[in-house]
Amino acid sequence: MNTYRTIEDVRAALEPRRHGTIGLVPTMGALHAGHLSLIAAARAECSTVVMSLFVNPAQFGAAPDLDAYPRDEAEDLAVAAEAGVDLVFAPTVEEMYPLGFQTWVDVAELGSILEGEYRPGHFRGVATVCLKLFAIVRPDRVYFGQKDAQQVAVLRRMITDLALDLELRDLPTVRDADGLALSSRNGRLSAAERERALALPRALATRDPERARELLDGLEVDYVQVAPFDPPVLAAAIHVGSTRLIDNVPLIHIEPQEAS
Ligand code: AMP
Secondary structure, eight states: OEEEOSHHHHHHHHGGGTTSOEEEEEEOSOOOHHHHHHHHHHHHHOSEEEEEEOOOGGGOSSHHHHHHSOOOHHHHHHHHHHHTOOEEEOOOHHHHSOTTOOOOOOOTTTTTSTHHHHSTTHHHHHHHHHHHHHHHHOOSEEEEEGGGHHHHHHHHHHHHHTTOSOEEEEEOOOBOTTSOBOOTTGGGOOHHHHHHHTHHHHHHHTOOHHHHHHHTTTSEEEEEEEEOSSSOEEEEEEEETTEEEEEEEESSOOOOOOOO
């Protein structure tokens, strides 16, 4: 498994692999079993699996959140190699946002509700970096987690609106045994905070916004709402200490689809 830092180098490395299908798994690192489920799906369906590793400043609001984001590239590269990733694209911020950068993708409506309301500019950063990664790697399939259901909805809309020639595959949320959705941010929770955070999956498991709101009573809740995605989900965001957690559950069971 090789790691490439520049657009030019990753494109050159991919050139001889274009006869087969290319799958892209975009990540910000701090890999956990959620990321591994995406890599496993890509490995099963594509001849080449590319993982991007880029903590995208454009999708963070306040600098402290960006600075606190966990980073351990050596560990992530070892985990990715073990999981069967063929090549990693790990660009610098300057490579992705060179001096003079000024082009942004704004998925206007889906990007401004729920998370978009509490994190203005977040989905603009997500959509822009994903479109750029798609343009660099030119994957046949891209893999995302339903843990970030609104991200999936925003990116599906962008792919449709801009007629991008690729397939987005979304995979179920991977949870710890106690129900908490895996997240790179979970490591910041103390034992007591983690106990409080469990109210989030328990509330969502009711699949009932009213009951969920009751179960989250006493916590700092940004929203608990049915989100108009496909499928609709019951989504919530809460703060536990200084950590913000999001989670959702689909409200309609959809059979996983075979890759086309
Ligand atoms: P991140 O590194 O947090 O940007 O996440 C990279 C990808 O992994 C995104 O598509 C996420 O939705 C997905 N992901 C994060 N957490 C989970 C999880 N618990 N289960 C499944 N996918 C996840």
